[in-house]
Amino acid sequence: MKLKLLLASATSALVLQASAQQVKFTEYDLANGLHVILHQDKTAPVVAVSVMYHVGSKDEIPGRTGFAHFFEHLLFEGSDNMKRGDFMKIVSDNGGRNNANTSQDRTFYYETFPSNQLELGLWLESERMLHPKIEEAGVRTQNEVVKEEKRMRVDNQPYGKYIDVISRHLFQGHPYRWQPIGSMADLDAAKLQEFQAFFKKNYVPANAVLSIAGDISIENTKALVEKYFAEVPKGNPVTKAEYVLKPITKEIVDTAYDANIQIPAIMTAYRAPGMRSRDAKALNMLSTLLSGSGSSRLSTKMVDDKKTAIQVSAFNLTMEDYGIYIALALPGNNTPLNNLLADIDAEVLKVQNELISEKEFTKLQNQFENAAVSANSTMIGLAENLADGYTFHAKNTNAINEELKEIKSITREEIRAAARKYLNKESRVVLYYLPKK
Incomplete structure (x- = not known):
């Protein structure tokens, strides 16, 4: 048994060492502005085809929230060359799987296929970008x-609304104050022309990254990318709004x-720096120190x-412009919530006063x-991580x-400094949920 454990441990170490090696990739731009990233890995006959659009709920306006998340669903409706509802059927019939997700800052679509279906994956994503069905029925x-x-x-999820309450306090004056799911009233009130305009503005090649990883030939994949995406119109340049929020100078208490x-x-929340900040990584480490494991x-x-x-x-929720650092506790043995708050604060x-x-x-x-x-x-x-790097860094x-x-270069002193800089009582939200x- 000991020998088996030693062998398993050695194998795991080799796998970790191999996985930690540098990720090689090829990247280039098409004439229409689409950025393409290719990573070749022939260890298994699998390929992932993905498109990350740099559009999320941050790119919406008050009164018309939820559009980015809505398009996460709407762009599965089909295209001029695909019947409504056939997108997912085509994927599953060819041995693949697909999904999509939306955040405050981007929307990510992907398919994974047996590698001999690479061309199908590229065709599907080009159809989504080139001529999707944006019609009343869909x-x-x-x-x-x-x-x-x-x-x-x-609505029916336990503790499902606390991020919404916290965000409204932390991000007054910024679209982060609403969640990607948006308002159903806003979606009900929107006209078809508004959805079409949102697509035309944001889902253009220069606002997207096509990222492909797996068992591919780089040269053959380049030819297929050219075949399916070169004809996508360039569209107009996408200009991102910039938001600078005033500091919070007084503790906000809400129920x-x-x-x-x-x-x-009981919950405490602080406005944290955006994902590119070194301080954001220090806060990630701090949150793991405080609650990242049972010990x-x-x-x-x-x-x-x-x-x-x-x-x-x-935990530290990092977004492009800002983040949210949250600490929370659920009481046991009828412990008053303020007692839990005192322990968290202690x-x-x-951490603010002593090096870990x-x-x-x-x-x-x-x-x-x-x-x-x-x-x-x-x-x-x-x-996804390759596309993230290009999109957000x-x-x-x-x-x-x-x-x-x-991350490994961040020091204990930096963790202490981040705690001192961002986790102050006068600049936080305390929420009794x-x-x-």
Whole structure:
């Protein structure tokens, strides 16, 4: 048994070492502005085809929220060369799978196929970009789909609305104050011409990245990309609005009620820097220190030792312009919420005043190295991370290879400095999240 464990451990180490190697890629632009990234990996006969559009809920306007997420659904409706509803059937009939997701800052579509279906994947994504069906019938259908998704994931989901409440306080004056799901009233009120205009403005080649990873020939793939995407019209340049928010100078205390919960929660939230900031990475490490595992500081103190909480969590939601650093706890043994808040604050104060130990620091670095390896362990993960680098790191696709090095260069002093700079009581939201009677 010991020999088996040693062999398994050695094999895992080799896999991690191999996975942590530099990701090689080829990148170039088509004449219409579409950025193309290709990564060849012949270890398995699989290919991932993806398109990341640099459009999210941040690109919407008040009164017409939810458009980016709506298009995540609408662009599966078909095209001039594909009947409505056939997109997913074509994918599944050819051994593939597909999905899409939308954030505040981008929309990501992808398919994974056996590698001999690469051309099919490229045709599907070019159809989505070139001439999708944006018609009344599809808009009505997807409107109902989005409403049902909102009911399931937000309205009827326990603790499903706290991010919305927090964001409204932290991001007054910025589109981050609403969530990607948007307002159903806004979608109901929108005219077909508004959806068509939103597509024409944002879903142009220069606002997108085509990222392909897997068992491919680079030269053959270039020829196929040219075949299917070169004819897409260039469109007009996309100009991004810039937002600079005033600092929060006084603690905001609010109460929200949720009919889907029986156990209350206490939450603190701070406006954090955007994803490109080195401080954002330091806050990511800090949140992992506080609650990233069962042996983390908050979990050990509040769940294991004092047994005042049944759950405690700290995490840093990073977006392009800003982020949200959140710490929350659910009480156990009828512990008052203010007692939980005091314990969370005490741990934050400790990090602000004392350097974390060398042992904790080494553990953090190992956790982030493992996370980086896992993030690049699939073809679709690689395709997405390559596109992320180009889209959000000043067109630096090589960020996929630099991210871990930068994280490992962050010092204990920087973690302490980030806690001092951003986690201050006078610039936070405290939310009492209570059951609705």
